[in-house]
Amino acid sequence: MRILGIDPGLQTTGFGLIDVDGHRLSYVASGTIRTTALALGDLPGRLKVLFDGISEVAARYEPDVATVEIVFVNVNPQSTLLLGQARGAAITALVASNLPVAEYTALQMKKAVVGHGRAAKAQVQE
Numbered sequence: 001m002r003i004l005g006i007d008p009g010l011q012t013t014g015f016g017l018i019d020v021d022g023h024r025l026s027y028v029a030s031g032t033i034r035t036t037a038l039a040l041g042d043l044p045g046r047l048k049v050l051f052d053g054i055s056e057v058a059a060r061y062e063p064d065v066a067t068v069e070i071v072f073v074n075v076n077p078q079s080t081l082l083l084g085q086a087r088g089a090a091i092t093a094l095v096a097s098n099l100p101v102a103e104y105t106a107l108q109m110k111k112a113v114v115g116h117g118r119a120a121k122a123q124v125q126e
Contacts (some may be wrong), residue, residue, distance in 0.1 A: 004063035008087040047089040056095035
């Protein structure tokens with residue numbers, strides 16, 4: 001089974017793919033989709049870049065399922081709304097690619113990968 005994981009962001013969305021064979025996990029690919037070439041105020045353009053980029057990743061690597069990080073509510077409501085729209089573009093691209101989508105919090109993902117939910121980013125990357 002091939003799993004595509006998405007860490008949504010309006011400026012930079014990260015993705016990673018692994019193959020699962022029983023308890024064995026194998027790295028396939030990872031990367032980012034960046035919207036920083038567009039003007040900050042061009043929200044529709046940025047959302048299209050995210051949608052197209054995730055659609056391309058799904059077509060290229062042919063995952064069986066996808067996961068998307070659940071957005072946390074931060075101090076700035078405007079930032080939370082923008083992140084939610086980026087997340088919506090990601091989920092829509094995955095569903096349009098006929099992928100089942102599971103949603104997890106960052107805490108759940110870190111616990112699954114590292115063994116505890118308070119892992120540093122470097123620990124998750126390792």
